[in-house]
Amino acid sequence: MSDSIILGIESSCDDTSAAIIRGNQILSNVAANQQIHNEYGGVVPELASRAHQQNIIPVVEKAMTKANIQQKDISAIGFTRGPGLLGSLLVGTSFAKSLSMSLDVPLIEVNHLQAHILAHFIEDANDKAPIFPFICLTVSGGHTMIVLVKDYFDMEIIGKTIDDAAGEAFDKIGKIFGLDYPAGPIVDRLAKTGNDTAFTFSKPRLENYDYSFSGIKTSVLYFIQKEIKKKPEFIQENLADLCASVQKSIIDILMNKVEKAAKDLQINEIAIAGGVSANSALREAMQLRAEKLGWNIYIPKFEYTTDNAAMIAMVAKLKYDRKEFADLSVSATARYDIEEGFTQKSQP
Template structure:
């Protein structure tokens, strides 16, 4: 029996990137993203400016996604969109557009949990890698989240560990700000770290009450005090040691993440290990995880770069999986800034 062809338009607007994608079943036909450079001047995302930019971007981005996919809107079977978590003003733009279009086309509306989408991006059809089998562990690392999840089904997630304060992406960005690097600073730390010596400086791993939880608040403070101390002795310390500082900070963060992930694998007995989220684009995290594959007998799953940061393709794959189960949303579905991983 021939597999039914399902076309889904998906919309992502949880933060400062406006995304639209078209999927044919689990295959991505288009994945369009419009960024917002206006936030660079403020050193972080300004919610009000973000929502205004989404209003300007969403129509042309959706139009481009459909044209790139070669699909007319009348060929769509459903509209998937990010319900949350995220910035409320930004979410409202995507939610309103998705609801209006689904009503106009008389097709199902599919609300998607943004954090589930990061994890399930691994189920986008790719020639180079198969999706992980259930159950698998996934470490989701981004500017707002740091979690280790046990994923038992596409809609069943168990939090084994999570940050008790700041997320790892914030640790990267705040460190970059201390170093005088522009926003977003995480990718720049990765860039400069490649030229530095990771053993040049050492930073201790924060202790947490539960073995699989993370803490980065104290870690950021220790970097601040370290830089203040060294700059008193040498005002040009950062300028003269930028590469080594970046390499040392990055190595410390990666060590923290991998120690927790290794412990989670030991406790759970699961050997299929995935990473997801914007920080999973970091080159040292990717290479370190790959090296642990051979050392520890893991099978690792690393997403393509375009599916790590916020994008609509990952929303679309969740939409497709929910469509197969006829798990649709109502017209009165509302966006929410906070959303549990299983909601």
């Protein structure tokens, strides 16, 4: 079945994306971004679903054109069932179901979180694919978790955030600094010219592999409030150092838990996935620990880190080979449990 041609559709948040995969090779990966949310400081669900309705047909057509295929060439259609914004997911789900029915090809539902992890198996995602079992730090605006990946669809969540996700922390702290949304990439850029030891912020003390990022957000807020009382221009004068220090704190929190899990489980195959895996400091921290601890690390190409349809197509291909198809009664679900399709493991 390696010659199968699969259309992947991703619409979980504010990016409308379509991709074509043949075997493990991505032939096209197209996305339409929604800039309108920037002025609101976050994604507005109603606006997002409307934009998906406008974008989905042109995006799918462009993906097919770039891949040089026609509708009759499509073997199956994979789509993001969840988790995500319900209005956004409904657009992608409805379109996928309609096209599947009209072309009379199988429909394949995909767990968005599994897709971030399995993006590593796209042919050009890395120099080589991870070897099972591996540990994957999956970190984005909505999710932060450590997953033990035993096989394509045999995964255990061994740690996750108990409050904010790491990407959410970047955005909320960026807002405190007066940065535009999304703040994560801006913090990363500004941090490059800053001193990451200029300021220290509190870090959580959790015994297991779980994360917490609400504490650092509060720590930064109180610190800034105190400093601007003394000097109103404090943020502007120290912005690069503040960004560098915050970024270092968040990356340290993330990597310390991964290092603990790798040591406890005696696994040196370590991957990162999700939107925050595009962060340059996180990538550098992975490289440094790989050299120090002898890890084999897997860092995906930038285009496969943020929400994209290539990762959806990759999972759909794996499910297609197993003949794991959905029927037309399948529905989108905003709160698709992160454990669904995974195996939940008790904490050590």
